[in-house]
Amino acid sequence: MYSQKVMECFMNPQNVGEIENADGVGTVGNPKCGDIMKIYLQIEDNIIRDAKFKTFGCGAAIATSAMLTQMVKGKTIEEAMKITNKAVADALDGLPPVKMHCSCLAEEALKAALWDYAQKNGLTIEGLTPPANRHDEDHAAFGEEN
């Protein structure tokens, strides 16, 4: 059911772990859904120097977390803001429809980490809104969209 790319990312995930004294940390999801993603960012001069993750979830959740951290490394905050859930899914050669919410979660985790960074540093990032835990809502909403 998963693409080769998802399986590769799941079997050998890059960037697993924590960043001590991270500049931004975002946690989204909840145990009820079976997915929790925590993203750590190290940011210097507006550039994401390092990104790591910890994820409780299915194969797709782990693969999307790993892919997201790979995609944001070296990007400016503005560039990172443009990464959509679809871009993450595409980078994995697609996800099964029922798993598209994992890519949404990855995008939300990134934004939550950026929000944390902005809050800590008194910054405003254009287009960034406070993270609402949208994942409390019904999964079906995500599944049907995709």
Added chain:
Amino acid sequence: MIYLDHAATTPVKPEVLAAMLPYFTEHYGNPSSVYKIAQRNRKAIDDARAVVAEHLGAQPNEIFFTSGGTEADNWAIKGIAEAFKEKGNHIITTNIEHHAVLHPCQYLEKHGYEVTYLEVDPDGLVTAEQVEAAIRPETILITIMYANNEIGTIMPIAEIGAVAKKHGIVFHTDAVQAIGHLPIDVRAQNIDLLSLSGHKFYGPKGTGALYIRRGLQLPPLLHGGGQERNRRAGTENVPGIVGLAKAMALAYEDLEAKNAKIKALRDYLIDGIMTQIPYCRLNGHREQRLPNNVNISFEFIEGESLLLLLDMAGIAASSGSACTSGSLDPSHVLLALGLPHEQAHGSIRFTLGEDNTREEMDQVLEKLPSFVERLRSMSPLYEDFVRQNS
């Protein structure tokens, strides 16, 4: 591959396939036809019916072949609801039934019926006392599974049957996971209706049967031709019926010895996992469980990711039931036991078969701890747990 998902399905045994094959080709006649090649098929069905009846302690004319367990469950539940609608509109079941029972019950609720879903205890058991306490004057059906497909807990069927008999209420049991694995006697256990499925005991998929106690008027679910004595229309699946009966006969051969072997492997696997891996929970009753069922929650990790790692290592197991993988909700059975969502999400079921070996269990026990460790090292829940306890 190490196949540990026998509760999902089993391979057809070579002897079963051999018995079936002639009925696809040379013996292709429609059993309802009058000529000889057809009549031979009529006899094959009658013989199969006698075999199934024998192993249930029933009479052949109480056995009706179906397309599987789901049809048998639907027929029993919807049929009783219709037949007894003048008498009442209340059904008693449990909150851990298979969806083939739960969904027909929910369907009937939309049509004016009331359903009591008895809550199981933390081991997955209901008691006959619970059943009796739920009985109302308008109760028309008690439907309780023989053994649970996910956690393997075996219900006190004879006691529940006695309660049903005492109150004159029809008792149906979904015995899909029990048939071929446990001895069953519908008379002694006061069972009025029993569903079974061929592919759970090395028979073909798409085959099943409903036992209907003689004298019980159950209207048909499928209307059409006069097959199965006017109660289940549709040309008989002759090869399937022959295969089902052959598989059933084989399943009950040396049942005790086979169960003793499987149970020993089951306990070896359970004990091995519980001693080698911390923060685990065995789901289901420790003793009163199917001889082949192991269901364990691994805290702080999610079941599907563990299944994928096992799959890559050539080990086939399942999380929840195969019917629900693909849905994101945790198993209703595990939630009914009182497990928190994250533990329900982190559960794996291993179901053993006749061909599994001690060496295979050793291979699972060799690989599983490192897989769990690897996923825990990625888990924010485990990180929080370690931080809080350090």
